[in-house]
Amino acid sequence: MADKDPVKNCPVCGSAAAARLVEDYFQPVLRKRYSILRCADCGADFSDPMDNPPPGTYPELYPDVEAFPGMTADWRFETFFANVPAPRKILDIGCGWGLFIHFAILKGYDASGIDYSPQKTPGAETLAPGRITRTYIPDFLRQAQASSLDAVTLFDVLEHLDDPRGVLREAARILNPGGLIAVTVPDRRSCKTLINRHYDSPPHHLTRWDPAAMQAALEKAGFSVRSTVQQPLTFAALLTRFVSPVTTFISRTASGAPSGGAARMEAGQPARRSIQRKAAAIFGKAVISTVAAAPALILYLWCLLFKPYGPAFFMLAERKA
DSSP states (O other), X not given: OOOOOOOOSOTTTOOOSOOEEEEEEEETTTTEEEEEEEOTTTOOEEEEXXXXXXXXXXXXXXXXXXXXXXXXXXXXXXXXXXXXXXXXXXXXXXXXXXXXXXXXXHTTOEEEEEEOOTTTHHHHHHHSTTOEEESOHHXXXXXXXXXXXXXXXXXXXXXXXXXXXXXXXHHHHHEEEEEEEEEEEXXXXXXXXXXXXXXXXXXXXXXXXXXHHHHHHHHHTTEEEEEEEEOOOOHHHHHHHHHHHHHHHHHHHHHSOOOHHXXXXXXXXXXXXXXXXXXXXXXXXXXXXHHHHHHHHHHHHHHHHHOOOOSEEEEEEEEOO
């Protein structure tokens, strides 16, 4: 895949004003260097070049992203349900595993979703039969009927898109007058330990946001912001992020199948070996979490004093008439 030309205008607001360099980032798998720039007008950070990962490389670049998160309605969904009462006709853009659609239907919303992931859309179809369209987001939005929806949601999606301005404009077009858009993105102001900086860098995340930049982007797209909700900064979340690299390695080691001679030695008692590995993994995670608790608590207190922001924020806006 050929590289795109250098970014000349801000992909969030279209400004041609000179952008300030925030960070140079080297992607180790692609062996490619990216510049992260901050727009002088809207304040959003964006990647240069502004290009998505090559087809088929996503699992290699970000192996943990495709994992099923479990049947839990997280803070994003609960915040939406608390602020946007049913019934509404909703499109979940970038629906992933379809969890939001599943819970929304149970609560009385008329919800459907779009996503292109070949790993996630079959699972989404299982959770929300007949409600999922597998397609590219821009293609779907361009063909969607104008003024046909009460609400659209972009939960942890906008930061992945190479044309966020175009998607927000199309979202405004397909909403009824007074229709709502709900967006969640990582908060670039948060304590860096709360966000995996590898995942929050190009080509995984092509833009970075704070509430002021998101409000500017939504207003330029034809919305009026109604409310902003910060994801809580919790010690449990920080401790999980603090120890996750080690615990992930332990989990993979525990679940990995032995090979060669080891496999032949275990052939007679696979169940016993599996139980032993799982028990060792549980014990290892407990030990790591205990050891990490004290430094994580110190970091948590530091974040409360100097970086009192959770890892993400939710913004709800209304389409202007």
